[in-house]
Amino acid sequence: MPWWSWVLIWTGLVLGLLAMLVWFGFALFTKAMATGKALQDLGDRVAGVTQGQETPAQGRFRPSIFTDPTDLYLALELVRRDRAQRRQRRRDSLIARGKLSITRSLTQRTDTDA
Structure with missing residues (x-):
């Protein structure tokens, strides 16, 4: 290999680096x-809190x-029912x-645990 090829190789490596x-x-x-x-x-x-200013709550x-477990269970049931209603509306x-x-059979799918 000629000497100038090494110069090109090292120049390319340095430019890449x-x-x-x-x-x-x-x-x-x-x-x-x-x-x-x-x-x-x-x-x-933090400055707003230390000065006594109330910052807007972000959820x-x-x-x-x-939380009471029955409240959690009821909230979960509401979410499940809402999801089932959305699925049924889409269907x-x-x-x-x-x-x-055309794409699927017309049988109604039901969850056994709901």
Whole structure:
């Protein structure tokens, strides 16, 4: 191999390394900026709490361990019924459009545990 081929190879490797370092630096910079913004928002929220200002609740977290089990069961049943009603409405609309009779059998599917 001639000597100039080694120069081309090493030049390509060095340029590739520099491009990779620029890419990683840019990615690290954007992540650092996002982290800084999140920390600034957190600092603003903490400053609002320490000054006695009420921050708007964003769907406050309530652990379910302190909730009555019957309430949890009723909420779960409501979700299950809503899901079943949505499925049935979708099924009825597919039948009305005639698509279900082409792709699937017309037997009604029922859950045994519901």
